[in-house]
Amino acid sequence: xxxxxxxxxxxxxxxxxxxxxxxxxxxxxxxxxxxxxxxxxxxxxxxxxxxxxxxxxxxxxxxxxxxxxxxxxxxxxxxxxxxxxxxxxxxxxxxxxxxxxxxxxxxxxxxxxxxxxxxxxxxxxxxxxxxxxxxxxxxxxxxxxxxxxxxxxxxxxxxxxxxxxxxxxxxxxxxxxxxxxxxxxxxxxxxxxxxxxxxxxxxxxxxxxxxxxxxxxxxxxxxxxxxxxxxxxxxxxxxxxxxxxxxxxxx
Numbered sequence: 368x369x370x371x372x373x374x375x376x377x378x379x380x381x382x383x384x385x386x387x388x389x390x391x392x393x394x395x396x397x398x399x400x401x402x403x404x405x406x407x408x409x410x411x412x413x414x415x416x417x418x419x420x421x422x423x424x425x426x427x428x429x430x431x432x433x434x435x436x437x438x439x440x441x442x443x444x445x446x447x448x449x450x451x452x453x454x455x456x457x458x459x460x461x462x463x464x465x466x467x468x469x470x471x472x473x474x475x476x477x478x479x480x481x482x483x484x485x486x487x488x489x490x491x492x493x494x495x496x497x498x499x500x501x502x503x504x505x506x507x508x509x510x511x512x513x514x515x516x517x518x519x520x521x522x523x524x525x526x527x528x529x530x531x532x533x534x535x536x537x538x539x540x541x542x543x544x545x546x547x548x549x550x551x552x553x554x555x556x557x558x559x560x561x562x563x564x565x566x567x568x569x570x571x572x573x574x575x576x577x578x579x580x581x582x583x584x585x586x587x588x589x590x591x592x593x594x595x596x597x598x599x600x601x602x603x604x605x606x607x608x609x610x611x612x613x614x615x616x617x618x
Contacts, residue, residue: 370477370555378494382475386502393510406506410452413499417445420492438534438545440470445496448503457599460507461519462526464604465579467504475501479552512607514586514595519603520579527575531568 369375396402421442424435437443444466451459474497507513515523534546544550548568551558561570585591586605595605 375478378498379475382494382498382501385498386505389502390505390509393506394512397511406452406511410449413445413452413496413503414449417449417496420496432541433543436537436541436543436545438537438543440466440530440546441474441497441500443530444471444500448500451507452503455511455513455598457519457601457603458522460504460513460598461515461603462523463500464504464508464513464515465520465523465575465582466527467500468582469575469578471497471500473557477552477554477556479554479556512595513598513604514591514606515583515604516597516602517583517587518601520583522603524575524579 393402393406421437423429424431424437429435444463447459448463448467450456451463478493478497531546531548535548537543537545538549544552547556547558550564551567558567558571561567561574586595592605594607596608598604598606
């Protein structure tokens with residue numbers, strides 16, 4: 368599937384429409400217990416589907432040492448998004464916010480696609496899972512009102528460094544390129560303009576510090592903080608006081 372061909376553009380339009388609708392509906396009904404149940408069920412569904420898809424890739428008929436191991440950022444993000452939807456854990460919400468709206472977004476805007484044995488299935492799973500982990504932080508942030516803090520920003524950056532180190536170690540042992548920390552993807556991507564490997568790793572780190580900082584700053588202004596309160600014990604995310612009180616009553 369060529370990037371920005373008819374199919375790619377159509378998928379992008381569908382994702383945008385679904386994301387906007389989900390965020391608006393969640394925002395209007397976030398005080399309803401039924402909405403919380405739907406989100407928890409969605410999280411469990413994402414968890415089950417992600418697990419099945421991971422196992423599917425490990426089956427002998429589908430096994431590829433360079434593709435099947437779950438060490439891409441998107442692999443971890445699926446499970447983190449499921450945890451965030453099910454438990455509302457602050458650390459999971461924070462990581463999903465930054466990874467889902469930036470790292471995962473690159474996989475949506477500039478997909479590195481290679482449908483091999485089961486093109487229809489691989490197409491459906493690629494786009495449904497990447498869409499799910501893009502829509503999840505949109506719903507959590509603009510639907511339920513969770514807002515990352517500077518602490519959440521720092522924790523996510525640390526988690527990113529750790530995951531990158533793990534992926535790099537796996538790449539050394541398997542001669543693979545999980546999480547693209549050992550080289551750029553085959554297709555066009557943002558990494559192409561950030562310099563050659565390994566210099567682009569420093570460029571990406573600097574870009575994350577800047578972009579994620581800009582994604583945090585609006586939520587951490589004095590005015591914004593005055594209208595919210597910490598939504599978890601470590602203050603990694605905040606939430607409007609009214610929404611937090613409603614959550615306390617449900618809990």
